[in-house]
Amino acid sequence: MMKTNFSLLFYLKKQKNYISGNVPIYMRITVQGKRAEIATSRDCEPGRWNARAGRVIGSKEDVKMLNVYLDQLQNSVYLAHQAVVNSGLFITAEAIKNKYLGKADNAHTLIEAIKDHNEKMKSLVGKDYVQGTLNRYKVLEKHLLTFITSKYGVIDKDIRDIDQAFLNDFDYYLRSDKNCANNYVVKNIKNLGKILRLCLEKGWMEKDPFIAYKGKTKNVDRHYLNHEELSQIVAKRFISERLRQVRDVFIFCCFTGLAYVDVFKLKQSHIQKGNDGERWIFTNRQKTKTRSAIPLLPTAINIIDQYAENKVCINNGNLLPVPSNQKMNEYLKEIADLCGIEKKLTSHIARHTFATTVTLLNGVPIESVSKMLGHTNIRTTQHYAKILDIKVGVDMNKLRKKSFLNFS
Known part of the structure; x- marks a missing residue:
C-alpha cells in the first residue's frame, strides 16, 4: 500500500x-x-x-x-x-x-462501476452482445486494477476523482508498462469512456473527463490471402478430419465474408432463394445487427452440400461443423504450416479475403461488397479498397488499351 x-x-x-x-x-x-x-x-x-x-x-x-x-x-x-x-x-x-x-458516503468507485457494467453485459450475452465484447471489458477491468494499484497504491478509486490526468496516465501506462499498440490503447480508453458516461448519467460524477482527451486510431494493413494462397489451401488434402472440417469452414468464410460468430450460428433456415432464383444467405450480423444478404458462390454451395448429411450438424441444428473460436484458430495455425502459408490464418483474414481477392479484385462494386459484409458505413469497406494496388494496376491496364492521341 x-x-x-x-x-x-x-x-x-x-x-x-x-x-x-x-x-x-x-x-x-x-x-x-x-x-x-x-x-x-x-x-x-x-x-x-x-x-x-x-x-x-x-x-x-x-x-x-x-x-x-x-x-x-x-x-x-x-x-x-x-x-x-x-x-x-x-x-x-x-x-x-x-x-x-459517520457520514453516509454515497461515493461510487471506478472498479465498482465497471463491475456493475460487466455483470449487466454478461446477462445480455447472446442477445445484445457477444462474449468477445464482454471479454474486452473484463480485460479493461484487469488493466485498471493493475494501473490503480501501481499508480496510487490502492485497489480502487473514487469515480469523482477520475479526471483528464487519470486518462493521460492510464494511456501512458498501457503504452509503456504494457507495451500496447496505439489502436489497442485507444480502444481501451474508448471503452472506459462508455463506463464514465454511464456514471455521468447516474449522477455519480459531475463532469466528463473526456472533453479534452484526444486519441486517434491509426490505419493498419488488413491482411488477406491472394489467389495463389487461397488455391493452396483449397487443393490441400488433409488426412485429419478435424483439419479438413476447419479448412472447409475457413474457405466457406473466404467465399461468404461471414465473421466467425456469424458462421457459428448459421443454420439451414438462413439459406433461401434470392430474387435471382439462386441460393443466398440471409442473416443479421451479430456485431452490428445489420442485415446481410449474400449470394452463394459455387465453392460455398459445394461445402454446404458436403455437410448436408453430417450427423453433428443435424444434431446441433447448424449448417456447418464449426468448433470453438479457440480450437478454430489453433487448427488454422496447423493448416497454415501444412500449406506453407506464412500469414496468420484467422476468421478475420477469411473475411478480408472475401472483400479483396474474391470480390473487389473481380470487379464487384464496393457498394455491393459493403452490403454483403454487413458494414454500417461504406467507409469501413473502403479500407479494403485502399490496399489493393493490384486492382489499380488492372484498372489502369484497361485504360492503356484504349485509343489516345499520340504526342510526339
Whole structure:
C-alpha cells in the first residue's frame, strides 16, 4: 500500500474580530497537503494553549478532562484513517473526516462501476452482445486494477476523482508498462469512456473527463490471402478430419465474408432463394445487427452440400461443423504450416479475403461488397479498397488499351 502523508493537528481558531476570551478548538486533518477541519465543541483561553503539543496547559481536573477528551478525538481520527486505508479507496482528508463523522458516503468507485457494467453485459450475452465484447471489458477491468494499484497504491478509486490526468496516465501506462499498440490503447480508453458516461448519467460524477482527451486510431494493413494462397489451401488434402472440417469452414468464410460468430450460428433456415432464383444467405450480423444478404458462390454451395448429411450438424441444428473460436484458430495455425502459408490464418483474414481477392479484385462494386459484409458505413469497406494496388494496376491496364492521341 502506498504511504500517504497524513497528519492531525489541534489548534485554536480565532475569529477575525477576536479581542479576548476563550477560542474554539479545531482539528485539522491533512493528507498530501489538502486539509479538512472539524470543530471539537470545546474551547480554551489562548494563554493556556500549548500550540506545539496541541493541548491545554495545566494540572487542574477540568484541564486534564479536556486533554483526555482531545486524546479520544485523536484516537477516533486515527481509527477513521485506518478504516479508509482498509477500504482500499483513495485516501483524502475529506474521506477521513466523513468516516470520523459517520457520514453516509454515497461515493461510487471506478472498479465498482465497471463491475456493475460487466455483470449487466454478461446477462445480455447472446442477445445484445457477444462474449468477445464482454471479454474486452473484463480485460479493461484487469488493466485498471493493475494501473490503480501501481499508480496510487490502492485497489480502487473514487469515480469523482477520475479526471483528464487519470486518462493521460492510464494511456501512458498501457503504452509503456504494457507495451500496447496505439489502436489497442485507444480502444481501451474508448471503452472506459462508455463506463464514465454511464456514471455521468447516474449522477455519480459531475463532469466528463473526456472533453479534452484526444486519441486517434491509426490505419493498419488488413491482411488477406491472394489467389495463389487461397488455391493452396483449397487443393490441400488433409488426412485429419478435424483439419479438413476447419479448412472447409475457413474457405466457406473466404467465399461468404461471414465473421466467425456469424458462421457459428448459421443454420439451414438462413439459406433461401434470392430474387435471382439462386441460393443466398440471409442473416443479421451479430456485431452490428445489420442485415446481410449474400449470394452463394459455387465453392460455398459445394461445402454446404458436403455437410448436408453430417450427423453433428443435424444434431446441433447448424449448417456447418464449426468448433470453438479457440480450437478454430489453433487448427488454422496447423493448416497454415501444412500449406506453407506464412500469414496468420484467422476468421478475420477469411473475411478480408472475401472483400479483396474474391470480390473487389473481380470487379464487384464496393457498394455491393459493403452490403454483403454487413458494414454500417461504406467507409469501413473502403479500407479494403485502399490496399489493393493490384486492382489499380488492372484498372489502369484497361485504360492503356484504349485509343489516345499520340504526342510526339
